[in-house]
Amino acid sequence: xxxxxxxxxxxxxxxxxxxxxxxxxxxxxxxxxxxxxxxxxxxxxxxxxxxxxxxxxxxxxxxxxxxxxxxxxxxxxxxxxxxxxxxxxxxxxxxxxxxxxxxxxxxxxxxxxxxxxxxxxxxxxxxxxxxxxxxxxxxxxxxxxxxxxxxxxxxxxxxxxxxxxxxxxxxxxxxxxxxxxxxxxxxxxxxxxxxxxxxxxxxxxxxxxxxxxxxxxxxxxxxxxxxxxxxxxxxxxxxxxxxxxxxxxxxxxxxxxxxxxxxxxxxxxxxxxxxxxxxxxxxxxxxxxxxxxxxxxxxxxxxxxxxxxxxxxxxxxxxxxxxxxxxxxxxxxxxxxxxxxxxxxxxxxxxxxxxxxxxxxxxxxxxxxxxxxxxxxxxxxxxxxxxxxxxxxxxxxxxxxxxxxxxxxxxxxxxxxxxxxxxxxxxxxxxxxxxxxxxxxxxxxxxxxxxxxxxxxxxxxxxxxxxxxxxxxxxxxxxxxxxxxxxxxxxxxxxxxxxxxxxxxxxxxxxxxxxxxxxxxxxxxxxxxxxxxxxxxxxxxxxxxxxxxxxxxxxxxxxxxxxxxxxxxxxxxx
Amino acid sequence: xxxxxxxxxxxxxxxxxxxxxxxxxxxxxxxxxxxxxxxxxxxxxxxxxxxxxxxxxxxxxxxxxxxxxxxxxxxxxxxxxxxxxxxxxxxxxxxxxxxxxxxxxxxxxxxxxxxxxxxxxxxxxxxxxxxxxxxxxxxxxxxxxxxxxxxxxxxxxxxxxxxxxxxxxxxxxxxxxxxxxxxxxxxxxxxxxxxxxxxxxxxxxxxxxxxxxxxxxxxxxxxxxxxxxxxxxxxxxxxxx
Numbered sequence: 001x002x003x004x005x006x007x008x009x010x011x012x013x014x015x016x017x018x019x020x021x022x023x024x025x026x027x028x029x030x031x032x033x034x035x036x037x038x039x040x041x042x043x044x045x046x047x048x049x050x051x052x053x054x055x056x057x058x059x060x061x062x063x064x065x066x067x068x069x070x071x072x073x074x075x076x077x078x079x080x081x082x083x084x085x086x087x088x089x090x091x092x093x094x095x096x097x098x099x100x101x102x103x104x105x106x107x108x109x110x111x112x113x114x115x116x117x118x119x120x121x122x123x124x125x126x127x128x129x130x131x132x133x134x135x136x137x138x139x140x141x142x143x144x145x146x147x148x149x150x151x152x153x154x155x156x157x158x159x160x161x162x163x164x165x166x167x168x169x170x171x172x173x174x175x176x177x178x179x180x181x182x183x184x185x186x187x188x189x190x191x192x193x194x195x196x197x198x199x200x201x202x203x204x205x206x207x208x209x210x211x212x213x214x215x216x217x218x219x220x221x222x223x224x225x226x227x228x229x230x231x232x233x234x235x236x237x238x239x240x241x242x243x244x245x246x247x248x249x250x251x252x253x254x255x256x257x258x259x260x261x262x263x264x265x266x267x268x269x270x271x272x273x274x275x276x277x278x279x280x281x282x283x284x285x286x287x288x289x290x291x292x293x294x295x296x297x298x299x300x301x302x303x304x305x306x307x308x309x310x311x312x313x314x315x316x317x318x319x320x321x322x323x324x325x326x327x328x329x330x331x332x333x334x335x336x337x338x339x340x341x342x343x344x345x346x347x348x349x350x351x352x353x354x355x356x357x358x359x360x361x362x363x364x365x366x367x368x369x370x371x372x373x374x375x376x377x378x379x380x381x382x383x384x385x386x387x388x389x390x391x392x393x394x395x396x397x398x399x400x401x402x403x404x405x406x407x408x409x410x411x412x413x414x415x416x417x418x419x420x421x422x423x424x425x426x427x428x429x430x431x432x433x434x435x436x437x438x439x440x441x442x443x444x445x446x447x448x449x450x451x452x453x454x455x456x457x458x459x460x461x462x463x464x465x466x467x468x469x470x471x472x473x474x475x476x477x478x479x480x481x482x483x484x485x486x487x488x489x490x491x492x493x494x495x496x497x498x499x500x501x502x503x504x505x506x507x508x509x510x511x512x513x514x515x516x517x518x519x520x521x522x523x524x525x526x527x528x529x530x531x532x533x534x535x536x537x538x539x540x541x542x543x544x545x546x547x548x549x550x551x552x553x554x555x556x557x558x559x560x561x562x563x564x565x566x567x568x569x570x571x572x573x574x
Numbered sequence: 575x576x577x578x579x580x581x582x583x584x585x586x587x588x589x590x591x592x593x594x595x596x597x598x599x600x601x602x603x604x605x606x607x608x609x610x611x612x613x614x615x616x617x618x619x620x621x622x623x624x625x626x627x628x629x630x631x632x633x634x635x636x637x638x639x640x641x642x643x644x645x646x647x648x649x650x651x652x653x654x655x656x657x658x659x660x661x662x663x664x665x666x667x668x669x670x671x672x673x674x675x676x677x678x679x680x681x682x683x684x685x686x687x688x689x690x691x692x693x694x695x696x697x698x699x700x701x702x703x704x705x706x707x708x709x710x711x712x713x714x715x716x717x718x719x720x721x722x723x724x725x726x727x728x729x730x731x732x733x734x735x736x737x738x739x740x741x742x743x744x745x746x747x748x749x750x751x752x753x754x755x756x757x758x759x760x761x762x763x764x765x766x767x768x769x770x771x772x773x774x775x776x777x778x779x780x781x782x783x784x785x786x787x788x789x790x791x792x793x794x795x796x797x798x799x800x801x802x803x804x805x806x807x808x809x810x811x812x813x814x815x
Binding site for chain 2: 041042043048051052055069070071072074075076077078079080081082083085
């Protein structure tokens with residue numbers, strides 16, 4: 001064998017493959033194709049491998065200029081086709097076959113990394129191109145109507161070379177029953193775009209063979225001959241073609257410009273047909289399916305159209321709700337602002353109350369639900385407001401009503417403030433309105449009524465607010481006053497009772513004293529009388545003595561001789 | 575005996591599967607409703623949920639604008655074939671060393687393909703799709719439907735052979751004596767399909783085929799004109815009816 005080889009030119013083998021020798025099996029081979037060397041099967045052995053290898057390389061070297069295909073060799077080899085292929089690719093990878101074969105892509109591959117040639121659509125085509133003569137300049141294929149209904153031409157597969165350009169109906173065939181099959185969606189969906197794009201990109205001018213950039217002239221008679229602008233202007237056509245026969249086609253013209261009518265048509269048909277792009281493309285006759293879809297995506301709300309058939313009603317509802325909510329928000333903000341504007345205009349005793357009120361009105365804005373606190377550090381108004389937010393609006397309204405009536409009944413001056421008919425009604429309505437506004441914050445769905453009511457209340461809210469403030473304050477003051485008066489009454493009564501009791505006590509004492517005094521007076525009288533009496537006695541006694549003495553005298557009594565006798569006399573007197 | 579991971583050892587029992595790197599089931603549809611005929615062939619991954627079948631059927635009908643009656647038929651057909659595949663799935667099959675001849679004889683649109691080659695059955699990393707790709711590339715076939723058709727044809731044959739090996743495994747287990755003649759299955763025992771490996775790969779013979787046999791194993795790709803296609807289609811339909 002080596003003799004034969006000496007006569008011929010040396011075959012070129014890449015330098016990284018110089019381990020190869022006919023007589024040996026190298027480590028590289030053992031490593032890459034180890035299934036031959038591990039004895040796993042009778043179908044694979046080193047001997048068998050060597051036979052495969054030698055045959056393939058020899059076959060290649062029969063004509064090194066042409067690319068050896070696997071198919072050519074595999075018919076001559078016995079063995080599992082997969083393993084044969086493995087050997088083949090191994091040899092090709094190492095450049096032992098098909099090295100330096102023409103076909104630019106392969107040469108690049110081999111010179112560079114020398115991977116096994118990957119199969120891809122483009123490479124396939126180019127490899128094929130190297131083999132088959134291609135009609136000059138024209139993009140492949142004839143425009144073919146794919147299905148009976150569709151107006152749009154489908155980019156068909158290029159006709160096989162043996163079939164002339166008239167044929168190649170491609171996929172859209174008429175079956176026996178006159179039924180035309182549309183192209184399989186998979187292929188045309190996937191590859192149709194890329195082929196079309198290729199077509200667009202690779203528009204080569206017929207005469208100068210350069211790519212036509214933006215616009216080109218198409219030969220109307222034949223339909224597949226194009227010239228770039230330059231050639232057209234320079235008159236560089238083929239012989240038989242006249243200038244008139246060329247039509248100007250601006251590429252990229254159709255797909256960009258969407259007139260309003262087309263857009264309108266598109267939207268209508270999407271709403272009608274939903275996802276069925278074929279029907280949509282039919283309706284919008286001048287635009288292809290892809291154009292429709294891409295245009296729809298560009299439109300600001302176009303995304304919502306996808307699947308719009310289902311979501312149509314929901315979509316409208318959502319927008320309606322949103323607009324209502326925004327309206328409600330707006331009105332509330334307006335009235336809130338107006339309230340805040342008026343507040344500083346009132347001169348108030350208690351600033352704290354006012355701020356508290358404004359705060360609570362503001363608070364429902366920030367937080368949808370406020371927790372009523374029993375924190376007594378807040379002012380009364382604050383507390384009332386909080387409690388009113390905790391209970392429902394109607395409860396609060398009726399409570400306010402009842403309080404007002406009670407106050408009117410009790411106190412005259414408060415009636416002066418409250419007892420005007422329209423004001424009263426306004427108060428009730430506006431009280432309700434306030435409650436409703438607060439409730440609206442927590443409950444967004446009743447958008448319809450609120451805006452209307454708040455609109456009506458809008459102009460009158462200014463006036464109402466003043467009166468409301470005054471009334472609220474008056475009511476509070478009255479309440480406090482009543483309480484104070486009552487307390488005083490009670491106190492007075494207590495005092496009087498105390499005095500009364502004191503008086504009674506004093507009287508009693510006085511009486512006692514008087515009686516005692518009277519008693520003593522009586523005693524005095526008695527004593528005086530006795531005293532008088534006793535004096536009388538005394539006098540009588542004295543008188544008597546005198547009498548006696550007198551008598552004695554008169555009796556001339558002898559002398560005092562007889563003391564005994566005298567004594568006896570006196571004694572007897574006694 | 576050492577064994578490469580992809581290659582089953584002789585006489586080993588393996589759970590049933592398509593002996594390729596992807597366990598894909600070839601599905602063939604041929605449905606006729608009201609005079610409309612729908613033919614298709616594709617591979618299905620049996621591990622996909624069955625709900626996908628109906629989805630696929632609907633999508634196909636929608637894409638091809640078929641009348642909706644096709645949906646149920648398509649779904650049923652796919653389901654039947656899947657169920658059949660699954661009925662084999664739990665069972666064992668022998669994966670002894672077997673090389674089977676695969677024949678291709680199919681027409682896809684304008685392309686007629688005839689081919690004949692050997693395929694190793696216990697190579698679980700074999701890839702019909704790769705073979706089909708190389709085939710189309712080498713033969714310069716542009717029609718992209720040819721490649722998948724070839725792969726499916728190969729798969730179908732492998733499927734059939736695998737089913738046969740399951741049944742033969744069952745038979746050999748039932749009969750006590752078992753069919754254990756040697757390590758290799760000769761043609762008669764496996765139903766006539768496998769190639770006699772000893773004869774081919776033994777030391778006495780060369781793996782280079784004799785020239786006269788090259789034609790047998792050479793692929794033939796014909797591009798037909800429209801008239802020929804029509805004629806062939808008519809003949810096929812006559813054969814079927």
